[in-house]
Amino acid sequence: MLFCTLPASAQLLETYQAFLGPSDHFNSSGARLTQPWQxxxxxxxxxxxFGVRDPGDEYDSFFALEANRSLMEQMILNGSIQRSAANRIVNxxxxxxxxxxxxSVNVTVN
Structure with a gap:
């Protein structure tokens, strides 16, 4: 498991839920993505x-900005995701x- 303890002052900005479907497992060039953050x-x-949405995808304002999406890897490294959740996302x-x-972001699989 990957964990990071958040300081008591860390303020939750927002939450969202999403379905990671087939289109989310490939980049814009068609290459298969192999890391959960990708x-x-x-x-x-x-x-x-791109306006490609799966049923169950929810809006978030933070990652609406491309600059914030580019921070995804580091934010996951600073946050938490269980190894089993990471494997389920990739597979x-x-x-x-x-x-x-x-x-940071904390990711759980529902």
């Missing part, structure tokens, strides 16, 4: 930039819940 980032690009189509903090 797939989650592609989901947000699909949602906000299948799953629902996720994302908690967004100023410098």
């Amino acid at each position: 797939i989650i980032r592609q989901d947000r690009a699909n949602f906000h930039k 299948g189509n799953v629902f996720i819940r994302v908690e967004i903090y100023p410098n």
Whole structure:
């Protein structure tokens, strides 16, 4: 498991849920994505930039900005995602819940 303890002052900015479907597992060039942060980032690009949305995808204002999407990898590294959740994201189509903090995100598979 990957964990990071958030300081008591860390303020939850927003949460969203999303379904990570087949289109989220490939980048814009058609290459298969192999890391959970890549797939989650592609989901947000699909949602906000390309208008490709799966049933169950929810809006978030934070990753609506491309500059914030580019921070996804570091934010996940600063936050938490269980190894089993990361494996499920990479290997299948799953629902996720994302908690967004100023410098991190916590990802769980529903």
